[in-house]
Amino acid sequence: MRADTKFIQGIKSGLPIALGYFPVAIAFGALAVQAQLSWIEATLMSVIVFAGASQFVGVSMLLAGAGAAQIITATLFLNMRHLIMSLTVNDQMRHFPQSWRNLLSFGITDETFALLTLGGASEPQGKEWTPCYVAGLMGTAYLGWVSGTVVGGLGASFIPQEITTAMTVGLYGLFIGLLVPPARKSLSFGLIALVSMVVNSLLGLILDSGWAIVLATILAAGLGIVLVKEEA
Protein backbone atom coordinates (compact mmCIF):
# COMPACT_ATOMS: atom_id res chain seq x y z
CA MET A 1 0.00 0.00 0.00
CA ARG A 2 1.25 3.49 -0.79
CA ALA A 3 2.35 5.83 1.96
CA ASP A 4 -0.52 8.29 1.58
CA THR A 5 -3.09 5.49 1.62
CA LYS A 6 -1.56 4.22 4.86
CA PHE A 7 -1.65 7.72 6.30
CA ILE A 8 -5.36 8.07 5.47
CA GLN A 9 -6.04 4.67 6.96
CA GLY A 10 -4.30 5.86 10.11
CA ILE A 11 -6.43 9.00 10.20
CA LYS A 12 -9.59 6.91 9.90
CA SER A 13 -8.44 4.64 12.72
CA GLY A 14 -7.64 7.62 14.91
CA LEU A 15 -10.98 9.36 14.39
CA PRO A 16 -12.88 7.58 17.18
CA ILE A 17 -10.11 8.60 19.60
CA ALA A 18 -10.21 12.20 18.40
CA LEU A 19 -13.98 12.27 18.83
CA GLY A 20 -13.60 10.87 22.33
CA TYR A 21 -10.78 13.27 23.20
CA PHE A 22 -12.39 16.45 21.96
CA PRO A 23 -15.07 16.93 24.67
CA VAL A 24 -12.76 15.68 27.42
CA ALA A 25 -10.11 18.16 26.29
CA ILE A 26 -12.72 20.93 26.41
CA ALA A 27 -13.29 20.00 30.04
CA PHE A 28 -9.53 20.06 30.62
CA GLY A 29 -9.18 23.50 29.01
CA ALA A 30 -11.99 24.86 31.16
CA LEU A 31 -10.47 23.40 34.34
CA ALA A 32 -7.04 24.80 33.46
CA VAL A 33 -8.50 28.28 33.11
CA GLN A 34 -10.14 27.88 36.51
CA ALA A 35 -6.69 27.02 37.88
CA GLN A 36 -5.46 30.42 36.63
CA LEU A 37 -3.71 29.17 33.51
CA SER A 38 -4.19 31.23 30.38
CA TRP A 39 -5.71 29.45 27.40
CA ILE A 40 -2.30 29.60 25.74
CA GLU A 41 -0.66 27.85 28.69
CA ALA A 42 -3.41 25.24 28.75
CA THR A 43 -2.92 24.64 25.04
CA LEU A 44 0.86 24.50 25.40
CA MET A 45 0.41 21.82 28.03
CA SER A 46 -1.73 19.74 25.67
CA VAL A 47 0.75 20.30 22.84
CA ILE A 48 3.89 19.19 24.69
CA VAL A 49 2.53 16.85 27.39
CA PHE A 50 -0.33 15.12 25.53
CA ALA A 51 -1.40 12.90 28.43
CA GLY A 52 -4.96 13.35 29.64
CA ALA A 53 -4.73 11.83 33.11
CA SER A 54 -1.49 13.67 33.93
CA GLN A 55 -2.85 16.98 32.76
CA PHE A 56 -6.02 16.65 34.82
CA VAL A 57 -4.05 15.63 37.89
CA GLY A 58 -1.53 18.43 37.32
CA VAL A 59 -4.15 21.13 37.03
CA SER A 60 -6.21 19.74 39.94
CA MET A 61 -3.10 19.77 42.13
CA LEU A 62 -2.44 23.34 41.04
CA LEU A 63 -5.97 24.25 42.13
CA ALA A 64 -5.29 22.54 45.46
CA GLY A 65 -2.17 24.67 45.92
CA ALA A 66 0.53 22.09 45.19
CA GLY A 67 3.97 23.20 44.02
CA ALA A 68 5.65 22.47 40.68
CA ALA A 69 8.01 19.83 42.12
CA GLN A 70 5.14 17.90 43.70
CA ILE A 71 3.12 18.00 40.51
CA ILE A 72 6.02 16.92 38.30
CA THR A 73 6.79 13.99 40.61
CA ALA A 74 3.16 12.90 40.61
CA THR A 75 3.13 13.12 36.80
CA LEU A 76 6.22 10.95 36.48
CA PHE A 77 4.72 8.16 38.57
CA LEU A 78 1.35 8.42 36.88
CA ASN A 79 3.03 7.87 33.53
CA MET A 80 4.91 4.70 34.41
CA ARG A 81 2.24 2.68 32.65
CA HIS A 82 3.29 4.34 29.41
CA LEU A 83 6.68 2.69 29.82
CA ILE A 84 5.04 -0.72 29.52
CA MET A 85 2.75 0.39 26.70
CA SER A 86 5.67 1.91 24.84
CA LEU A 87 7.62 -1.33 25.26
CA THR A 88 4.78 -3.21 23.54
CA VAL A 89 4.31 -0.64 20.77
CA ASN A 90 8.03 -0.23 20.10
CA ASP A 91 8.46 -3.99 19.90
CA GLN A 92 6.14 -3.81 16.87
CA MET A 93 7.92 -0.75 15.45
CA ARG A 94 11.34 -2.42 15.33
CA HIS A 95 11.33 -2.12 11.55
CA PHE A 96 10.85 1.69 11.71
CA PRO A 97 13.81 4.10 11.43
CA GLN A 98 15.05 5.25 14.86
CA SER A 99 13.97 8.87 14.37
CA TRP A 100 10.40 7.77 13.61
CA ARG A 101 10.31 5.59 16.71
CA ASN A 102 11.52 8.48 18.86
CA LEU A 103 8.84 10.76 17.45
CA LEU A 104 5.95 8.30 17.48
CA SER A 105 6.71 7.23 21.05
CA PHE A 106 5.55 10.71 22.08
CA GLY A 107 2.09 9.85 20.77
CA ILE A 108 1.57 6.79 22.97
CA THR A 109 -1.46 7.29 25.20
CA ASP A 110 -3.83 4.79 26.79
CA GLU A 111 -6.17 5.24 23.84
CA THR A 112 -3.69 5.18 20.92
CA PHE A 113 -2.02 2.17 22.53
CA ALA A 114 -5.38 0.40 22.82
CA LEU A 115 -6.31 1.07 19.21
CA LEU A 116 -2.90 0.16 17.81
CA THR A 117 -2.66 -3.13 19.66
CA LEU A 118 -6.30 -4.26 19.69
CA GLY A 119 -7.71 -2.46 16.64
CA GLY A 120 -8.96 -5.72 15.16
CA ALA A 121 -8.51 -7.56 11.91
CA SER A 122 -9.40 -4.52 9.78
CA GLU A 123 -6.34 -2.70 11.14
CA PRO A 124 -2.74 -3.41 10.15
CA GLN A 125 -1.02 -5.67 12.69
CA GLY A 126 2.54 -5.34 13.96
CA LYS A 127 4.79 -5.92 10.97
CA GLU A 128 2.30 -4.28 8.61
CA TRP A 129 2.54 -1.02 10.51
CA THR A 130 4.22 1.82 8.67
CA PRO A 131 5.33 5.17 10.13
CA CYS A 132 2.61 6.85 8.04
CA TYR A 133 -0.14 4.66 9.49
CA VAL A 134 0.93 5.17 13.10
CA ALA A 135 1.52 8.89 12.52
CA GLY A 136 -1.92 9.28 10.94
CA LEU A 137 -3.58 7.56 13.88
CA MET A 138 -1.67 9.43 16.57
CA GLY A 139 -1.81 12.75 14.72
CA THR A 140 -5.59 12.59 14.50
CA ALA A 141 -5.93 11.81 18.19
CA TYR A 142 -3.46 14.62 18.95
CA LEU A 143 -5.44 17.17 16.93
CA GLY A 144 -8.62 16.17 18.75
CA TRP A 145 -6.92 16.69 22.10
CA VAL A 146 -5.22 19.99 21.27
CA SER A 147 -8.20 21.55 19.48
CA GLY A 148 -10.51 20.58 22.33
CA THR A 149 -8.15 22.26 24.78
CA VAL A 150 -8.27 25.50 22.78
CA VAL A 151 -12.06 25.46 22.72
CA GLY A 152 -12.28 24.70 26.45
CA GLY A 153 -9.64 27.29 27.31
CA LEU A 154 -11.33 30.04 25.32
CA GLY A 155 -14.95 29.11 25.98
CA ALA A 156 -14.31 28.17 29.60
CA SER A 157 -17.25 26.40 31.16
CA PHE A 158 -20.18 26.49 28.81
CA ILE A 159 -20.43 22.70 28.87
CA PRO A 160 -22.53 21.33 31.74
CA GLN A 161 -20.95 18.78 34.08
CA GLU A 162 -23.41 16.08 32.96
CA ILE A 163 -22.13 16.24 29.39
CA THR A 164 -18.51 15.95 30.53
CA THR A 165 -19.32 12.90 32.65
CA ALA A 166 -21.09 11.22 29.75
CA MET A 167 -18.20 11.96 27.39
CA THR A 168 -15.73 10.44 29.83
CA VAL A 169 -17.77 7.25 29.67
CA GLY A 170 -17.22 7.47 25.91
CA LEU A 171 -13.50 6.81 26.41
CA TYR A 172 -14.33 3.78 28.55
CA GLY A 173 -16.61 2.72 25.70
CA LEU A 174 -13.55 2.92 23.46
CA PHE A 175 -11.56 0.61 25.75
CA ILE A 176 -14.45 -1.83 26.17
CA GLY A 177 -15.27 -1.83 22.46
CA LEU A 178 -11.64 -2.64 21.65
CA LEU A 179 -11.16 -5.26 24.33
CA VAL A 180 -14.32 -7.34 23.98
CA PRO A 181 -14.07 -8.70 20.40
CA PRO A 182 -10.54 -10.17 20.64
CA ALA A 183 -11.10 -11.30 24.24
CA ARG A 184 -14.12 -13.26 23.05
CA LYS A 185 -12.11 -15.05 20.41
CA SER A 186 -9.41 -16.10 22.84
CA LEU A 187 -10.38 -17.42 26.23
CA SER A 188 -6.82 -16.85 27.49
CA PHE A 189 -6.80 -13.15 26.66
CA GLY A 190 -10.29 -12.70 28.08
CA LEU A 191 -9.18 -14.35 31.29
CA ILE A 192 -6.07 -12.16 31.47
CA ALA A 193 -8.25 -9.03 31.17
CA LEU A 194 -10.62 -10.25 33.90
CA VAL A 195 -7.78 -11.17 36.25
CA SER A 196 -6.25 -7.76 35.65
CA MET A 197 -9.53 -6.08 36.64
CA VAL A 198 -9.69 -8.05 39.88
CA VAL A 199 -6.02 -7.52 40.74
CA ASN A 200 -6.34 -3.81 39.96
CA SER A 201 -9.39 -3.50 42.21
CA LEU A 202 -7.58 -5.22 45.08
CA LEU A 203 -4.36 -3.25 44.65
CA GLY A 204 -6.42 -0.07 44.45
CA LEU A 205 -7.33 -0.60 48.10
CA ILE A 206 -3.71 -0.20 49.22
CA LEU A 207 -1.99 1.75 46.39
CA ASP A 208 -2.87 4.84 44.42
CA SER A 209 -4.60 4.07 41.15
CA GLY A 210 -1.58 4.85 38.94
CA TRP A 211 0.58 2.19 40.59
CA ALA A 212 -2.30 -0.26 40.88
CA ILE A 213 -2.78 -0.14 37.10
CA VAL A 214 0.93 -0.65 36.42
CA LEU A 215 1.24 -3.62 38.80
CA ALA A 216 -2.03 -5.23 37.72
CA THR A 217 -0.92 -5.00 34.09
CA ILE A 218 2.50 -6.54 34.76
CA LEU A 219 1.08 -9.34 36.93
CA ALA A 220 -1.97 -10.25 34.86
CA ALA A 221 0.05 -10.25 31.64
CA GLY A 222 2.34 -12.72 33.41
CA LEU A 223 -0.49 -15.24 33.14
CA GLY A 224 0.05 -15.04 29.41
CA ILE A 225 3.44 -16.72 29.81
CA VAL A 226 1.57 -19.87 30.81
CA LEU A 227 -1.64 -19.44 28.82
CA VAL A 228 -0.59 -18.06 25.43
CA LYS A 229 0.33 -20.69 22.88
CA GLU A 230 3.65 -20.67 21.08
CA GLU A 231 3.81 -18.48 17.97
CA ALA A 232 3.48 -20.51 14.78
Next chain:
Amino acid sequence: MTVLILIIGMAVVTYIPRLLPALFLDRFNFPAWFQKWLKSIPYAALGALIFPGVLLVEKDQPLLGLAGGVAAFILALLNLHITLVMAGAITVVLILQFYIF
Protein backbone atom coordinates in the same frame (compact mmCIF):
# COMPACT_ATOMS: atom_id res chain seq x y z
CA MET B 1 7.10 31.81 34.58
CA THR B 2 6.63 29.07 37.19
CA VAL B 3 3.71 27.80 35.14
CA LEU B 4 5.98 27.54 32.12
CA ILE B 5 8.57 25.59 34.13
CA LEU B 6 5.79 23.34 35.43
CA ILE B 7 4.50 22.61 31.93
CA ILE B 8 7.97 21.90 30.56
CA GLY B 9 8.77 19.70 33.56
CA MET B 10 5.57 17.72 33.07
CA ALA B 11 6.36 17.35 29.36
CA VAL B 12 9.83 15.97 30.12
CA VAL B 13 8.70 13.40 32.71
CA THR B 14 5.84 12.34 30.45
CA TYR B 15 8.05 11.84 27.41
CA ILE B 16 10.84 9.91 29.17
CA PRO B 17 8.85 6.73 29.95
CA ARG B 18 7.43 6.78 26.42
CA LEU B 19 10.84 7.27 24.82
CA LEU B 20 13.03 4.83 26.79
CA PRO B 21 11.80 1.65 25.04
CA ALA B 22 12.37 3.28 21.63
CA LEU B 23 15.99 3.97 22.54
CA PHE B 24 16.97 0.66 24.06
CA LEU B 25 14.77 -1.98 22.45
CA ASP B 26 17.25 -2.68 19.63
CA ARG B 27 19.77 -4.14 22.06
CA PHE B 28 17.44 -6.89 23.15
CA ASN B 29 16.06 -9.94 21.46
CA PHE B 30 13.30 -11.09 23.71
CA PRO B 31 13.02 -14.78 24.68
CA ALA B 32 9.77 -16.61 23.88
CA TRP B 33 8.30 -16.25 27.37
CA PHE B 34 8.87 -12.49 27.31
CA GLN B 35 7.16 -12.21 23.93
CA LYS B 36 4.12 -14.02 25.34
CA TRP B 37 4.09 -11.55 28.21
CA LEU B 38 4.30 -8.62 25.78
CA LYS B 39 1.46 -10.08 23.69
CA SER B 40 -0.71 -10.24 26.80
CA ILE B 41 0.00 -6.65 27.86
CA PRO B 42 -2.80 -5.01 25.82
CA TYR B 43 -5.44 -7.23 27.42
CA ALA B 44 -4.09 -6.79 30.92
CA ALA B 45 -3.66 -3.03 30.46
CA LEU B 46 -7.16 -2.50 29.11
CA GLY B 47 -8.66 -4.63 31.84
CA ALA B 48 -6.92 -2.48 34.45
CA LEU B 49 -7.80 0.76 32.67
CA ILE B 50 -11.48 -0.17 32.51
CA PHE B 51 -12.10 -1.50 35.99
CA PRO B 52 -12.70 -0.10 38.53
CA GLY B 53 -12.09 3.26 36.80
CA VAL B 54 -15.38 3.12 34.92
CA LEU B 55 -17.21 3.21 38.26
CA LEU B 56 -15.60 6.55 39.10
CA VAL B 57 -16.70 8.70 36.15
CA GLU B 58 -19.16 10.25 38.56
CA LYS B 59 -17.58 9.85 41.98
CA ASP B 60 -20.80 9.53 44.01
CA GLN B 61 -22.68 7.46 41.42
CA PRO B 62 -20.77 4.25 40.67
CA LEU B 63 -23.92 2.75 39.13
CA LEU B 64 -23.93 5.46 36.48
CA GLY B 65 -20.49 4.52 35.18
CA LEU B 66 -21.37 0.84 35.53
CA ALA B 67 -24.46 1.33 33.35
CA GLY B 68 -22.36 3.03 30.68
CA GLY B 69 -19.80 0.23 30.85
CA VAL B 70 -22.45 -2.49 30.59
CA ALA B 71 -24.03 -0.70 27.61
CA ALA B 72 -20.64 -0.58 25.90
CA PHE B 73 -20.07 -4.26 26.72
CA ILE B 74 -23.37 -5.33 25.15
CA LEU B 75 -22.79 -3.22 22.04
CA ALA B 76 -19.26 -4.60 21.75
CA LEU B 77 -20.63 -8.15 21.93
CA LEU B 78 -22.72 -7.27 18.88
CA ASN B 79 -19.44 -6.45 17.08
CA LEU B 80 -20.53 -2.88 16.37
CA HIS B 81 -18.01 -0.31 15.15
CA ILE B 82 -16.04 1.31 17.94
CA THR B 83 -17.65 4.71 17.34
CA LEU B 84 -21.11 3.22 17.85
CA VAL B 85 -19.99 1.50 21.05
CA MET B 86 -18.75 4.84 22.36
CA ALA B 87 -21.90 6.67 21.25
CA GLY B 88 -24.11 4.01 22.88
CA ALA B 89 -22.32 4.29 26.22
CA ILE B 90 -22.53 8.09 26.11
CA THR B 91 -26.23 8.04 25.23
CA VAL B 92 -27.12 5.64 28.04
CA VAL B 93 -25.28 7.77 30.60
CA LEU B 94 -26.83 11.01 29.31
CA ILE B 95 -30.34 9.56 29.50
CA LEU B 96 -29.76 8.15 32.99
CA GLN B 97 -28.36 11.45 34.24
CA PHE B 98 -31.26 13.52 33.05
CA TYR B 99 -34.05 11.16 34.06
CA ILE B 100 -32.87 9.14 37.04
CA PHE B 101 -29.72 10.27 38.82
